[in-house]
Amino acid sequence: MPTRVHEFVWPDRVVIGTIGVPGARTFYLQVRAGKALVSIALEKQQSTLLAEKIDEILDQLITVDGNPFSIPTGTPLELVDNEPLEAVQEQFRTGTMSLGWDPTTAQIVIEAHPLAEEDLDPDADDNAFLEDTDDDSEMLRVSMPVGTARAFAMRTREVVGAGRPTCPLCGYPVDADGHSCTIPES
Template identity: 35%
Template sequence: MSASFDLDGLEHFTVGTIGPPGQRVFYLQAGVTGTLVTLKLEKQQVAALAEYLAGALREIADDPDAILPEADLGLIDPVEAEWAVGDIGIGYDADADRLLIMATEVPSQDDPGEPATARFHITRGQVAGFVARAREVVSAGRPPCRYCGAPLNDDGGWCACSN
C-alpha cells in the first residue's frame, strides 16, 4: 500500500512535466518544510483540474483577477512520483479560506488494500498560480490537428485522419 498525505500550510504547489512533447509525464507537486510530495497525473486531469479551480476561484473571490499567483512554480528535484492519481475531488473550507484538493491513487490489482489519498489545502494565490502554470504546461504540447483536434505526430505535421 502506498503512503497517504494530508498537507496544510503549503509552501510549494505546482504542476510540471518531464520529457519531450508527445512523451511528457505530468506531475502534481506539493511541499512543506521537510516534506515534498510528487504525484503522477494525465494531461487531461491537469487541464480539467485547472479549469475547475479557475471556476471555483471565480465563485469564492470578489475579484479573481486581483489575486496574485505564487511566484516560483517549477518542479523541485528529485521528481519521483509516489503514485499515479486516479480520482480528484475539490472542496472549499470557508473558515480557513482554503481550497482542498483530494487525490486518490489509481487502484492496484496487486494490492487489495485501500488506495492512498493526498489532501492539499491551498490558498487563493496558490490556486491562481496553479491555474496559470497548468494552462501553460498543457498548451506546450504538440499542436492539434486542424481537422480532428488530435495531437499531431512528433514532427508536427502529420495526423492519421489526413491519410
C-alpha cells in the same frame, strides 16, 4: 487497511510539472512543505480539468454577495512559480480526484487517490506493478490559499499548453515526425 494521508496545509510549493518530451510527457502534481515532498502522477486531462475547476470555484466565490474572502481575479505575480519540478519520486498514479472549498480556512482543497486496480485494463502488461501487496492505501490532501490556487491554475494551463500543437483540421495532436488526418465531411 488504514489510509496513509499525505496532508499539506499551507504548502510552501504546489505545482503541476512534467517529465519527458511533448507526446511522451508524464504529468506530476508536486507538493512541498519544509522537507516533506510528495509527487503523484496524473493524466494531462486531469491537470487541465483541475486548473479549470479551481478557476471556476474562485470565480464563483467572487460573485457571492457579502463574500468575506478576498479572492484575486488574476494571478498574483509574486506567487508565480516557473521553476522545474524538484527531485521526483512518484508516490502513486492518480485515479480519483476531488476539489473543494474550505470556508473555515479560505483555501482550495485538492484530494487525490491512487488509481484503483479495477480502473486498469486487466489485459495490459502495464499492470504488472500491481502485484498483491499488503501496503496501506494512500491519498494526498492539499489545502492552498486562493492566491496560490490562482497561480497553480495559471501554471497548469501553461504546462499543458506547452505540449504538441493541435491540428487545425482534426483537433488531434501533431507529432514531431508528422501528422496525417482526414478532414470530417460536412
